[in-house]
Amino acid sequence: MAVTAKMVKELREKTGAGMMDCKKALTETDGDMEKAVDFLREKGIAKAQKKADRIAAEGSTHIEVEGNTAVLFEVNSETDFVAKNEQFQNLLKDIGRHLVTQKPADLDEALQQKLHGEGDTLQDFITSAIAKIGEKLTLRRFTIFEKSDNDAFGAYLHMGGRIGVLTLLEGTTDETTAKDVAMHVAAVNPKYVSRDEVPAEEVDHERTVLKQQALNEGKPENIVEKMVEGRLGKFFEQICLLEQDFVKDPDQKVKKFVEAKGGSVAKFVRYEVGEGLEKREENFAEEVMNQVKK
Template identity: 65%
Template sequence: MAITASMVKELREKTGAGMMDCKKALTETDGDFEKAIEFLREKGLASAAKKADRIAAEGLTAVEVDGNAAVLLELNCETDFVAKNEDFQAYVSGLAKHLLAKRPASVEEALEQQMVGTDSTVKEKLSALIAKIGENMNFRRFEIVEKADKDSFGAYVHMGGRISVLTVVENSTNEDMAKDIAMHVAAINPRFLSTAQVSNEVIEQEREILTQQALNEGKPENIVQKMVEGRMQKFYSEVCLLEQPFVKDPDVTVAKLLKKEGDNVTISSFFRFELGEGIEKRQENFAEEVMSQVKKS
Protein backbone atom coordinates (compact mmCIF):
# COMPACT_ATOMS: atom_id res chain seq x y z
CA MET A 1 0.00 0.00 0.00
CA ALA A 2 1.31 3.46 -0.92
CA ILE A 3 1.92 5.67 2.12
CA THR A 4 0.79 9.23 1.43
CA ALA A 5 1.88 12.47 3.08
CA SER A 6 -1.64 12.99 4.43
CA MET A 7 -1.54 9.58 6.15
CA VAL A 8 1.79 10.45 7.78
CA LYS A 9 0.40 13.83 8.85
CA GLU A 10 -2.69 12.27 10.40
CA LEU A 11 -0.69 9.68 12.34
CA ARG A 12 1.68 12.36 13.56
CA GLU A 13 -1.23 14.45 14.84
CA LYS A 14 -2.65 11.46 16.69
CA THR A 15 0.58 10.29 18.32
CA GLY A 16 2.95 13.26 18.44
CA ALA A 17 5.71 11.10 16.97
CA GLY A 18 8.15 12.40 14.35
CA MET A 19 7.33 12.36 10.63
CA MET A 20 9.95 9.78 9.70
CA ASP A 21 8.89 7.54 12.59
CA CYS A 22 5.26 7.80 11.48
CA LYS A 23 6.16 6.95 7.90
CA LYS A 24 8.15 3.94 9.07
CA ALA A 25 5.28 2.77 11.28
CA LEU A 26 2.78 3.00 8.43
CA THR A 27 5.15 1.22 6.07
CA GLU A 28 5.77 -1.59 8.56
CA THR A 29 2.03 -2.06 9.13
CA ASP A 30 0.94 -1.65 5.50
CA GLY A 31 -1.02 1.52 6.25
CA ASP A 32 -3.06 0.11 9.15
CA PHE A 33 -3.49 3.08 11.53
CA GLU A 34 -4.29 1.08 14.66
CA LYS A 35 -1.33 -1.21 14.13
CA ALA A 36 0.87 1.80 13.32
CA ILE A 37 -0.12 3.46 16.61
CA GLU A 38 0.65 0.24 18.45
CA PHE A 39 3.99 0.02 16.61
CA LEU A 40 4.92 3.52 17.79
CA ARG A 41 3.80 2.78 21.33
CA GLU A 42 5.88 -0.38 21.47
CA LYS A 43 8.91 1.58 20.32
CA GLY A 44 8.13 4.29 22.86
CA LEU A 45 8.09 6.89 20.11
CA ALA A 46 4.56 8.21 20.59
CA SER A 47 4.96 9.17 24.23
CA ALA A 48 8.60 10.24 23.81
CA ALA A 49 7.72 12.88 21.23
CA LYS A 50 5.18 14.49 23.55
CA LYS A 51 7.91 15.04 26.15
CA ALA A 52 10.49 16.41 23.71
CA ASP A 53 9.86 20.09 24.50
CA ARG A 54 10.55 19.63 28.22
CA ILE A 55 13.94 20.86 29.43
CA ALA A 56 16.43 18.11 30.23
CA ALA A 57 19.45 19.55 32.03
CA GLU A 58 20.07 16.86 34.65
CA GLY A 59 21.38 13.34 33.98
CA LEU A 60 24.87 11.91 33.86
CA THR A 61 28.26 12.38 32.28
CA ALA A 62 30.42 9.27 32.04
CA VAL A 63 33.81 7.95 30.94
CA GLU A 64 34.47 4.48 29.56
CA VAL A 65 38.02 3.25 28.86
CA ASP A 66 38.77 0.18 26.75
CA GLY A 67 42.47 -0.36 26.12
CA ASN A 68 43.76 2.42 23.90
CA ALA A 69 40.34 3.97 23.31
CA ALA A 70 38.06 5.91 25.62
CA VAL A 71 34.78 7.77 25.36
CA LEU A 72 33.34 10.68 27.29
CA LEU A 73 29.56 11.25 27.00
CA GLU A 74 26.59 13.15 28.41
CA LEU A 75 22.99 11.93 28.61
CA ASN A 76 20.40 14.34 29.98
CA CYS A 77 17.09 13.87 31.77
CA GLU A 78 14.78 16.25 33.62
CA THR A 79 15.55 15.43 37.26
CA ASP A 80 18.51 14.17 39.28
CA PHE A 81 16.15 11.56 40.76
CA VAL A 82 15.91 9.83 37.38
CA ALA A 83 19.69 10.12 36.95
CA LYS A 84 19.95 7.68 39.88
CA ASN A 85 17.53 5.22 38.25
CA GLU A 86 19.13 1.84 37.49
CA ASP A 87 17.60 1.66 34.00
CA PHE A 88 18.90 5.14 33.16
CA GLN A 89 22.38 4.28 34.40
CA ALA A 90 22.35 0.97 32.53
CA TYR A 91 21.47 2.80 29.31
CA VAL A 92 24.39 5.21 29.84
CA SER A 93 26.76 2.28 30.38
CA GLY A 94 25.45 0.46 27.32
CA LEU A 95 25.66 3.63 25.24
CA ALA A 96 29.32 4.14 26.19
CA LYS A 97 30.16 0.58 25.13
CA HIS A 98 28.24 1.07 21.89
CA LEU A 99 30.13 4.26 21.04
CA LEU A 100 33.48 2.56 21.54
CA ALA A 101 32.43 -0.42 19.44
CA LYS A 102 30.80 1.46 16.53
CA ARG A 103 32.72 4.77 16.51
CA PRO A 104 29.97 7.01 15.06
CA ALA A 105 31.01 10.42 13.78
CA SER A 106 28.12 12.30 15.40
CA VAL A 107 25.22 12.00 17.83
CA GLU A 108 22.84 11.88 14.88
CA GLU A 109 24.71 8.95 13.34
CA ALA A 110 24.86 7.14 16.68
CA LEU A 111 21.11 7.45 17.23
CA GLU A 112 20.39 5.63 13.97
CA GLN A 113 22.80 2.74 14.64
CA GLN A 114 21.62 -0.60 15.98
CA MET A 115 22.67 -0.56 19.61
CA VAL A 116 25.29 -3.16 20.45
CA GLY A 117 23.76 -6.21 22.09
CA THR A 118 20.17 -5.29 21.13
CA ASP A 119 17.81 -5.53 18.16
CA SER A 120 16.86 -1.83 18.37
CA THR A 121 18.54 1.41 17.40
CA VAL A 122 20.10 3.72 19.98
CA LYS A 123 17.20 6.12 19.39
CA GLU A 124 14.56 3.41 19.80
CA LYS A 125 16.09 2.21 23.06
CA LEU A 126 16.19 5.78 24.34
CA SER A 127 12.56 6.36 23.32
CA ALA A 128 11.51 3.19 25.12
CA LEU A 129 13.34 4.41 28.23
CA ILE A 130 11.56 7.77 27.99
CA ALA A 131 8.23 5.98 27.77
CA LYS A 132 9.04 3.74 30.73
CA ILE A 133 10.39 6.42 33.09
CA GLY A 134 8.20 9.32 31.95
CA GLU A 135 10.81 12.05 31.52
CA ASN A 136 12.30 13.72 28.48
CA MET A 137 15.86 12.58 27.79
CA ASN A 138 18.52 13.74 25.38
CA PHE A 139 21.76 12.17 24.20
CA ARG A 140 23.66 15.43 24.04
CA ARG A 141 27.31 14.82 23.17
CA PHE A 142 30.29 12.48 23.19
CA GLU A 143 34.01 12.46 22.47
CA ILE A 144 35.99 9.37 21.43
CA VAL A 145 39.71 9.56 22.19
CA GLU A 146 42.60 7.24 21.27
CA LYS A 147 46.12 6.88 22.63
CA ALA A 148 49.31 4.91 21.97
CA ASP A 149 50.63 2.06 24.13
CA LYS A 150 53.27 4.38 25.59
CA ASP A 151 50.64 6.88 26.75
CA SER A 152 48.09 6.82 29.55
CA PHE A 153 44.49 7.88 30.07
CA GLY A 154 43.43 9.76 33.16
CA ALA A 155 39.72 9.14 33.76
CA TYR A 156 37.84 10.79 36.60
CA VAL A 157 34.12 11.08 37.40
CA HIS A 158 33.12 13.62 40.04
CA MET A 159 29.99 13.56 42.23
CA GLY A 160 28.51 10.49 40.61
CA GLY A 161 28.55 11.93 37.11
CA ARG A 162 28.12 15.69 37.56
CA ILE A 163 31.55 16.18 35.96
CA SER A 164 33.61 13.73 33.92
CA VAL A 165 37.17 14.31 32.73
CA LEU A 166 39.51 12.47 30.40
CA THR A 167 43.18 13.38 30.02
CA VAL A 168 45.79 11.91 27.65
CA VAL A 169 49.35 11.94 29.00
CA GLU A 170 51.98 11.14 26.37
CA ASN A 171 55.14 9.13 26.98
CA SER A 172 54.10 7.91 30.41
CA THR A 173 52.19 4.87 31.62
CA ASN A 174 51.68 6.35 35.08
CA GLU A 175 47.88 6.14 35.23
CA ASP A 176 47.77 7.43 38.80
CA MET A 177 49.40 10.70 37.75
CA ALA A 178 47.12 10.94 34.69
CA LYS A 179 44.09 10.51 36.97
CA ASP A 180 45.43 13.13 39.41
CA ILE A 181 45.62 15.58 36.51
CA ALA A 182 42.07 14.66 35.52
CA MET A 183 40.98 15.44 39.09
CA HIS A 184 42.79 18.77 38.79
CA VAL A 185 40.91 19.55 35.56
CA ALA A 186 37.60 18.69 37.25
CA ALA A 187 38.34 21.05 40.14
CA ILE A 188 40.02 24.01 38.38
CA ASN A 189 38.38 23.86 34.92
CA PRO A 190 41.18 25.24 32.70
CA ARG A 191 40.11 26.84 29.44
CA PHE A 192 43.26 25.96 27.48
CA LEU A 193 46.02 23.35 27.57
CA SER A 194 48.92 25.79 27.12
CA THR A 195 49.65 29.45 26.37
CA ALA A 196 50.16 28.47 22.72
CA GLN A 197 46.48 27.55 22.50
CA VAL A 198 45.23 30.93 23.69
CA SER A 199 43.97 32.81 20.64
CA ASN A 200 45.20 36.30 19.74
CA GLU A 201 41.65 37.54 20.16
CA VAL A 202 41.50 36.34 23.78
CA ILE A 203 44.98 37.74 24.51
CA GLU A 204 44.17 41.18 23.09
CA GLN A 205 40.86 41.31 24.93
CA GLU A 206 42.56 40.46 28.23
CA ARG A 207 45.36 42.99 27.60
CA GLU A 208 42.75 45.67 26.96
CA ILE A 209 40.90 44.88 30.19
CA LEU A 210 44.11 44.81 32.26
CA THR A 211 45.35 48.05 30.70
CA GLN A 212 42.12 49.83 31.54
CA GLN A 213 42.20 48.45 35.09
CA ALA A 214 45.73 49.79 35.60
CA LEU A 215 44.79 53.21 34.22
CA ASN A 216 41.71 53.31 36.45
CA GLU A 217 43.98 52.63 39.43
CA GLY A 218 45.80 55.87 38.58
CA LYS A 219 49.04 54.20 37.52
CA PRO A 220 51.38 56.27 35.30
CA GLU A 221 51.17 55.30 31.63
CA ASN A 222 54.91 54.60 31.46
CA ILE A 223 54.60 51.65 33.90
CA VAL A 224 51.18 50.38 32.81
CA GLN A 225 52.67 48.18 30.10
CA LYS A 226 55.00 46.43 32.57
CA MET A 227 52.10 45.92 34.96
CA VAL A 228 49.96 44.43 32.20
CA GLU A 229 52.70 41.97 31.23
CA GLY A 230 52.98 40.80 34.83
CA ARG A 231 49.23 40.39 35.13
CA MET A 232 49.09 38.51 31.82
CA GLN A 233 51.34 35.86 33.37
CA LYS A 234 48.85 35.56 36.22
CA PHE A 235 46.06 35.24 33.64
CA TYR A 236 47.88 32.38 31.91
CA SER A 237 48.37 30.61 35.25
CA GLU A 238 44.61 30.78 35.79
CA VAL A 239 43.36 29.58 32.40
CA CYS A 240 46.11 27.30 31.00
CA LEU A 241 46.36 23.78 32.42
CA LEU A 242 50.16 23.48 32.13
CA GLU A 243 50.68 26.85 33.86
CA GLN A 244 48.31 26.20 36.75
CA PRO A 245 49.53 25.31 40.27
CA PHE A 246 48.78 21.62 40.70
CA VAL A 247 45.73 21.26 42.94
CA LYS A 248 47.33 18.56 45.15
CA ASP A 249 50.66 20.42 45.44
CA PRO A 250 50.35 24.17 44.69
CA ASP A 251 54.11 24.61 44.96
CA VAL A 252 54.54 23.05 41.50
CA THR A 253 52.76 23.74 38.24
CA VAL A 254 51.21 20.95 36.19
CA ALA A 255 54.07 21.38 33.69
CA LYS A 256 56.67 20.84 36.44
CA LEU A 257 54.75 17.82 37.71
CA LEU A 258 55.02 16.27 34.25
CA LYS A 259 58.72 17.11 34.00
CA LYS A 260 59.35 15.12 37.19
CA GLU A 261 58.00 12.10 35.33
CA GLY A 262 60.32 12.66 32.35
CA ASP A 263 61.54 15.38 29.97
CA ASN A 264 59.34 14.17 27.12
CA VAL A 265 56.18 13.61 29.20
CA THR A 266 53.35 15.94 28.24
CA ILE A 267 49.59 16.25 28.01
CA SER A 268 48.34 15.98 24.45
CA SER A 269 44.68 16.72 25.25
CA PHE A 270 42.04 16.90 27.93
CA PHE A 271 38.24 16.83 27.85
CA ARG A 272 35.86 17.99 30.56
CA PHE A 273 32.08 17.51 30.45
CA GLU A 274 30.07 19.25 33.15
CA LEU A 275 26.46 18.19 33.38
CA GLY A 276 24.03 20.64 31.80
CA GLU A 277 26.64 23.33 31.04
CA GLY A 278 25.24 25.75 28.49
CA ILE A 279 21.66 24.49 28.85
CA GLU A 280 19.21 27.17 29.94
CA LYS A 281 17.51 25.64 32.96
CA ARG A 282 13.91 26.28 33.86
CA GLN A 283 13.47 28.24 37.09
CA GLU A 284 10.72 26.63 39.11
CA ASN A 285 8.86 27.95 42.12
CA PHE A 286 7.91 24.79 44.00
CA ALA A 287 5.67 26.62 46.47
CA GLU A 288 3.60 28.02 43.59
CA GLU A 289 3.54 24.60 41.91
CA VAL A 290 2.17 22.96 45.08
CA MET A 291 -0.44 25.68 45.49
CA SER A 292 -1.57 25.26 41.89
CA GLN A 293 -2.04 21.54 42.46
CA VAL A 294 -3.99 22.19 45.68
CA LYS A 295 -6.35 24.55 43.87
CA LYS A 296 -7.00 21.94 41.17
CA SER A 297 -7.89 19.24 43.72
Protein backbone atom coordinates in the same frame (compact mmCIF):
# COMPACT_ATOMS: atom_id res chain seq x y z
CA MET B 1 18.10 49.78 23.88
CA ALA B 2 16.08 49.52 27.10
CA VAL B 3 17.89 47.79 29.97
CA THR B 4 15.67 45.18 31.63
CA ALA B 5 15.84 43.68 35.11
CA LYS B 6 16.60 40.29 33.54
CA MET B 7 19.65 41.75 31.77
CA VAL B 8 20.89 43.31 35.02
CA LYS B 9 20.41 39.97 36.83
CA GLU B 10 22.36 38.11 34.14
CA LEU B 11 25.25 40.59 34.29
CA ARG B 12 25.34 40.33 38.09
CA GLU B 13 25.58 36.54 37.83
CA LYS B 14 28.41 36.83 35.31
CA THR B 15 30.48 39.41 37.17
CA GLY B 16 29.47 39.58 40.82
CA ALA B 17 29.11 43.38 40.50
CA GLY B 18 26.39 45.41 42.24
CA MET B 19 22.98 46.01 40.71
CA MET B 20 23.45 49.74 40.03
CA ASP B 21 26.92 49.16 38.55
CA CYS B 22 25.47 46.51 36.26
CA LYS B 23 22.63 48.78 35.18
CA LYS B 24 25.07 51.60 34.40
CA ALA B 25 27.37 49.28 32.45
CA LEU B 26 24.49 48.01 30.31
CA THR B 27 23.26 51.55 29.72
CA GLU B 28 26.74 52.72 28.69
CA THR B 29 27.16 49.78 26.28
CA ASP B 30 23.64 49.92 24.81
CA GLY B 31 22.73 46.55 26.31
CA ASP B 32 25.66 44.59 24.86
CA MET B 33 26.35 41.95 27.53
CA GLU B 34 29.97 41.20 26.60
CA LYS B 35 30.87 44.88 26.31
CA ALA B 36 29.20 45.49 29.66
CA VAL B 37 31.40 42.80 31.25
CA ASP B 38 34.48 44.51 29.81
CA PHE B 39 33.20 47.89 31.02
CA LEU B 40 32.94 46.62 34.60
CA ARG B 41 36.32 44.92 34.44
CA GLU B 42 38.00 48.06 33.13
CA LYS B 43 36.52 50.01 36.01
CA GLY B 44 37.86 47.40 38.41
CA ILE B 45 34.35 46.51 39.54
CA ALA B 46 34.10 42.99 38.11
CA LYS B 47 36.37 40.04 38.68
CA ALA B 48 38.81 39.12 35.91
CA GLN B 49 37.13 35.79 35.30
CA LYS B 50 33.46 35.72 34.48
CA LYS B 51 31.42 33.38 36.60
CA ALA B 52 30.52 30.07 34.98
CA ASP B 53 27.23 29.88 33.12
CA ARG B 54 24.38 28.92 35.37
CA ILE B 55 24.22 25.14 35.79
CA ALA B 56 20.60 24.09 35.47
CA ALA B 57 19.80 20.86 33.55
CA GLU B 58 19.86 17.49 35.29
CA GLY B 59 21.48 14.25 34.19
CA SER B 60 24.97 12.78 34.38
CA THR B 61 28.31 12.53 32.68
CA HIS B 62 29.83 9.10 32.13
CA ILE B 63 33.16 7.69 30.99
CA GLU B 64 33.71 4.41 29.17
CA VAL B 65 37.17 3.01 28.41
CA GLU B 66 37.88 0.04 26.18
CA GLY B 67 41.49 -0.68 25.26
CA ASN B 68 42.99 2.37 23.60
CA THR B 69 39.66 4.16 23.17
CA ALA B 70 37.84 6.24 25.78
CA VAL B 71 34.76 8.44 25.68
CA LEU B 72 33.31 11.09 27.97
CA PHE B 73 29.66 11.94 27.34
CA GLU B 74 26.66 13.68 28.90
CA VAL B 75 23.06 12.51 29.04
CA ASN B 76 20.44 14.96 30.29
CA SER B 77 17.25 14.09 32.16
CA GLU B 78 14.45 16.20 33.60
CA THR B 79 15.12 15.41 37.28
CA ASP B 80 18.05 14.48 39.46
CA PHE B 81 16.08 11.55 40.85
CA VAL B 82 16.01 9.81 37.48
CA ALA B 83 19.73 10.41 36.95
CA LYS B 84 20.43 8.30 40.04
CA ASN B 85 18.21 5.31 39.31
CA GLU B 86 19.40 1.93 38.06
CA GLN B 87 17.67 2.12 34.67
CA PHE B 88 19.38 5.42 33.89
CA GLN B 89 22.77 4.07 34.99
CA ASN B 90 22.32 1.03 32.74
CA LEU B 91 21.42 3.37 29.88
CA LEU B 92 24.71 5.22 30.42
CA LYS B 93 26.67 1.97 30.23
CA ASP B 94 24.97 0.93 26.99
CA ILE B 95 25.56 4.32 25.37
CA GLY B 96 29.18 4.27 26.53
CA ARG B 97 29.83 0.83 25.04
CA HIS B 98 28.23 1.93 21.80
CA LEU B 99 30.34 5.08 21.50
CA VAL B 100 33.70 3.38 22.19
CA THR B 101 33.01 0.54 19.75
CA GLN B 102 31.27 2.40 16.90
CA LYS B 103 33.33 5.63 17.23
CA PRO B 104 30.90 8.04 15.54
CA ALA B 105 32.25 11.32 14.19
CA ASP B 106 29.48 13.46 15.65
CA LEU B 107 26.18 13.39 17.51
CA ASP B 108 23.98 13.01 14.41
CA GLU B 109 26.00 10.02 13.23
CA ALA B 110 25.94 8.45 16.70
CA LEU B 111 22.15 8.64 16.99
CA GLN B 112 21.63 7.09 13.55
CA GLN B 113 24.04 4.19 14.10
CA LYS B 114 22.66 0.78 15.07
CA LEU B 115 23.19 0.10 18.77
CA HIS B 116 26.44 -1.86 19.12
CA GLY B 117 26.30 -2.33 15.33
CA GLU B 118 23.02 -4.25 15.19
CA GLY B 119 19.28 -3.89 15.81
CA ASP B 120 17.64 -0.54 16.56
CA THR B 121 19.42 2.79 16.19
CA LEU B 122 20.86 4.52 19.24
CA GLN B 123 18.10 7.13 18.92
CA ASP B 124 15.44 4.39 18.98
CA PHE B 125 17.14 2.85 22.01
CA ILE B 126 17.04 6.18 23.88
CA THR B 127 13.40 6.72 22.84
CA SER B 128 12.54 3.31 24.24
CA ALA B 129 14.28 4.22 27.51
CA ILE B 130 12.20 7.41 27.68
CA ALA B 131 9.03 5.32 27.54
CA LYS B 132 10.26 3.09 30.39
CA ILE B 133 11.74 5.79 32.62
CA GLY B 134 9.03 8.37 32.00
CA GLU B 135 11.24 11.41 31.40
CA LYS B 136 12.75 13.11 28.40
CA LEU B 137 16.35 11.88 27.99
CA THR B 138 18.92 13.41 25.65
CA LEU B 139 22.42 12.42 24.62
CA ARG B 140 23.81 15.94 24.54
CA ARG B 141 27.50 15.58 23.63
CA PHE B 142 30.52 13.30 23.67
CA THR B 143 34.27 13.35 23.11
CA ILE B 144 36.30 10.31 22.05
CA PHE B 145 40.03 10.00 22.76
CA GLU B 146 42.40 7.47 21.18
CA LYS B 147 45.81 6.57 22.61
CA SER B 148 48.79 4.28 21.97
CA ASP B 149 50.01 1.50 24.25
CA ASN B 150 52.60 3.94 25.66
CA ASP B 151 50.03 6.49 26.86
CA ALA B 152 47.50 6.71 29.68
CA PHE B 153 43.90 7.81 30.10
CA GLY B 154 42.81 9.58 33.27
CA ALA B 155 39.11 9.20 34.08
CA TYR B 156 37.40 11.03 36.92
CA LEU B 157 33.73 11.56 37.81
CA HIS B 158 32.95 14.05 40.55
CA MET B 159 29.75 14.01 42.64
CA GLY B 160 28.47 10.88 40.97
CA GLY B 161 28.93 12.26 37.48
CA ARG B 162 27.96 15.89 38.01
CA ILE B 163 31.39 16.72 36.56
CA GLY B 164 33.30 14.37 34.26
CA VAL B 165 36.91 14.73 33.12
CA LEU B 166 38.95 12.65 30.70
CA THR B 167 42.67 13.29 30.25
CA LEU B 168 45.27 11.82 27.91
CA LEU B 169 48.93 11.70 28.97
CA GLU B 170 51.58 10.76 26.43
CA GLY B 171 54.89 9.09 27.22
CA THR B 172 53.64 7.34 30.37
CA THR B 173 51.28 4.49 31.19
CA ASP B 174 50.77 5.77 34.74
CA GLU B 175 46.97 5.89 35.05
CA THR B 176 47.18 7.18 38.63
CA THR B 177 49.01 10.31 37.46
CA ALA B 178 46.54 10.73 34.60
CA LYS B 179 43.64 10.50 37.04
CA ASP B 180 45.31 13.00 39.39
CA VAL B 181 45.46 15.46 36.51
CA ALA B 182 41.79 14.77 35.75
CA MET B 183 40.91 15.53 39.37
CA HIS B 184 42.82 18.81 39.10
CA VAL B 185 40.89 19.73 35.94
CA ALA B 186 37.60 18.94 37.67
CA ALA B 187 38.50 21.25 40.56
CA VAL B 188 40.17 24.17 38.76
CA ASN B 189 38.45 24.09 35.35
CA PRO B 190 41.20 25.28 32.97
CA LYS B 191 40.21 26.10 29.40
CA TYR B 192 43.40 25.08 27.59
CA VAL B 193 46.37 22.76 28.04
CA SER B 194 48.99 25.45 27.39
CA ARG B 195 49.21 29.12 26.37
CA ASP B 196 50.04 28.01 22.82
CA GLU B 197 46.42 26.88 22.47
CA VAL B 198 44.91 30.22 23.52
CA PRO B 199 43.54 32.00 20.42
CA ALA B 200 45.40 35.21 19.55
CA GLU B 201 42.18 37.22 19.59
CA GLU B 202 41.45 36.09 23.15
CA VAL B 203 44.93 37.20 24.27
CA ASP B 204 44.58 40.52 22.43
CA HIS B 205 41.20 41.12 24.00
CA GLU B 206 42.55 40.42 27.48
CA ARG B 207 45.55 42.68 26.85
CA THR B 208 43.23 45.54 25.82
CA VAL B 209 41.06 45.14 28.92
CA LEU B 210 44.07 44.96 31.25
CA LYS B 211 45.63 48.04 29.65
CA GLN B 212 42.47 50.09 30.09
CA GLN B 213 42.13 48.78 33.63
CA ALA B 214 45.66 49.95 34.49
CA LEU B 215 45.08 53.36 32.92
CA ASN B 216 41.83 53.74 34.88
CA GLU B 217 43.82 53.01 38.04
CA GLY B 218 45.93 56.06 37.24
CA LYS B 219 49.12 54.18 36.42
CA PRO B 220 51.71 56.11 34.33
CA GLU B 221 51.63 55.12 30.67
CA ASN B 222 55.35 54.32 30.65
CA ILE B 223 54.84 51.41 33.05
CA VAL B 224 51.41 50.26 31.89
CA GLU B 225 52.78 47.93 29.21
CA LYS B 226 55.05 46.18 31.72
CA MET B 227 52.15 45.86 34.16
CA VAL B 228 49.91 44.41 31.46
CA GLU B 229 52.44 41.71 30.56
CA GLY B 230 52.73 40.78 34.23
CA ARG B 231 48.98 40.53 34.60
CA LEU B 232 48.78 38.51 31.38
CA GLY B 233 50.96 35.92 33.10
CA LYS B 234 48.31 35.62 35.80
CA PHE B 235 45.66 35.34 33.09
CA PHE B 236 47.47 32.36 31.53
CA GLU B 237 47.80 30.73 34.95
CA GLN B 238 44.04 30.95 35.36
CA ILE B 239 43.13 29.32 32.05
CA CYS B 240 46.10 27.08 31.10
CA LEU B 241 46.41 23.69 32.79
CA LEU B 242 50.19 23.34 32.60
CA GLU B 243 50.77 26.71 34.29
CA GLN B 244 48.46 26.10 37.23
CA ASP B 245 49.54 25.13 40.75
CA PHE B 246 48.77 21.43 41.11
CA VAL B 247 45.87 21.03 43.56
CA LYS B 248 47.43 18.07 45.40
CA ASP B 249 50.81 19.83 45.68
CA PRO B 250 50.52 23.63 45.20
CA ASP B 251 54.31 24.02 45.42
CA GLN B 252 54.67 22.71 41.86
CA LYS B 253 52.99 23.37 38.55
CA VAL B 254 50.96 20.70 36.78
CA LYS B 255 53.57 20.59 34.00
CA LYS B 256 56.38 19.75 36.45
CA PHE B 257 54.22 17.16 38.23
CA VAL B 258 53.52 15.28 34.99
CA GLU B 259 57.08 15.62 33.69
CA ALA B 260 58.38 14.10 36.92
CA LYS B 261 56.35 11.00 36.02
CA GLY B 262 57.92 10.89 32.56
CA GLY B 263 54.87 12.10 30.67
CA SER B 264 53.20 15.12 29.12
CA VAL B 265 49.60 16.28 28.90
CA ALA B 266 48.28 15.82 25.36
CA LYS B 267 44.69 16.93 25.93
CA PHE B 268 41.72 16.91 28.27
CA VAL B 269 37.98 17.39 28.17
CA ARG B 270 35.75 18.49 31.05
CA TYR B 271 31.94 18.36 31.10
CA GLU B 272 29.71 19.77 33.82
CA VAL B 273 26.11 18.63 33.66
CA GLY B 274 23.83 21.26 32.20
CA GLU B 275 26.45 23.97 31.65
CA GLY B 276 25.09 26.52 29.24
CA LEU B 277 21.55 25.14 29.44
CA GLU B 278 18.56 26.86 30.99
CA LYS B 279 16.21 24.95 33.29
CA ARG B 280 12.65 26.06 33.78
CA GLU B 281 12.24 27.82 37.13
CA GLU B 282 9.71 26.05 39.32
CA ASN B 283 8.10 26.93 42.61
CA PHE B 284 8.06 23.58 44.41
CA ALA B 285 5.52 24.59 47.04
CA GLU B 286 3.20 25.94 44.36
CA GLU B 287 3.58 22.74 42.33
CA VAL B 288 2.61 20.61 45.35
CA MET B 289 -0.44 22.78 46.04
CA ASN B 290 -1.53 22.46 42.43
CA GLN B 291 -1.32 18.68 42.72
CA VAL B 292 -3.35 18.72 45.96
CA LYS B 293 -6.11 20.77 44.32
CA LYS B 294 -6.53 18.28 41.47
